[in-house]
Amino acid sequence: MPEPYKTSLKDLTDAELAELLQQYGAPPFRINQLRHWLYQKWASDFSEMKNLPAALLQHLQEKYLVFSLQVKETLTAEDGTVKWLSELADGNRIETVLIRTPERATVCISTQVGCQVRCVFCASGKNGLIRNLSKAEIIDQVLLACRFMQSKINNIVVMGMGEPLHNLSNLAQALDCLNDLDGFALGARHITISTSGIVPGIRELADLGRPWNLAISLHATSDHQRAEIIPPAFRYPIAEIIAACQYHRQLTNRMPTLEYALLKDHNDTPADAARLAELAIRLRAKINLIPCNPGPSRHQAPSPAKCREFLAQLNNAGVPATLRLRKGDSIQAACGQLRQQQAESI
Secondary structure, X not given: OOOOOOEEHHHOOHHHHHHHHHHOOOOOOHXXXXXXXXHHOOOOOHHHOOOXXXXXXXXXXXXXXXXXXXXXXXXXXXXXXXXXXXXXXXXXXXXXXXXXXOOOXXXXXXXXXXXXXXXXXXXXXXXXXXXXXXXXXHHHHHHXXXXXXXXXXXXXXXXOOOOHHXXXXXXXXXXXXXXXXXXXXXXXXXXXXXXXXXXHHHHHXXXXXXXXXXXXXXXXXXXXXXXXXXXXXXXXXXXXXXHHHHHHHHHHOOOOXXXXXXXXXXXXXXXXXXXXHHHHHHHOOEEEEEEOOOOOOOOOOOOHHHHHHHHHHHHHXXXXXXXXXOOXXXXXXXXXXXXXXXXXXX
């Protein structure tokens, strides 16, 4: 029979971890030492934990993991963007991207293997959803980036593979741990969760009352237009999405971001810009324009000049908007691209 998968220590609650250490006869202060190694020293193996008793580490190693990811490929672009393809204990693979600028380092993390929303221009959902990631598998992507840089990252964006609000329970537990002053200790306002517009999930997230930032992958200014890029199973009317975002802002006091993938000859006209500005003003939101990444669909990005014209129209309407520079094209840094390429080559 195959060996059963080991549980990650990060998937245990503090109470479960304390009970586990008690079973092995360890005094209560050992839990703080263990958490220090997991979340502040970013340990990937028990052998790194030099101030813990060898007997305790031996017991833990028999049934538990320190780190849940095995890096299979690391790609680095000329602009400094880094992408990892990591294998999980069950053989599934996920992607994580580190985006560096002189001011900060941002890690873009995945929440699922695959995605069931299946937006037409996104590689993540090409083969549907396989499974949710665990709390530990989400956290370890952040720690992977820290270990690579040998310094703490500044920002987390939950914009990788998967629909985060379809795995909100595990995601919320992971982010709470990353926020915890006795854990990773990253401020909540340095975290952004991006959703394709899952209305019940937005409301559930709001009810948690966490001051995490919310970004909506809108990509259209009418329901008819949106229907052409998002299949019906998880597509909500724009009016319902806007109402859910207003509810989220009311409970968290956080300004939402409307993410808008610019698709050539689909949503890049002056009329689209005018409608998008109206939506942003009504929602008191900022806009992040994203030239479409090369992917599995027919959609392409408009010319750079047209992207700049679209941005200028939003700014002239008084809407705070930015045009995201594409980073990591040479390493297929858009979510799901590298995993899909690997799958097709097997």
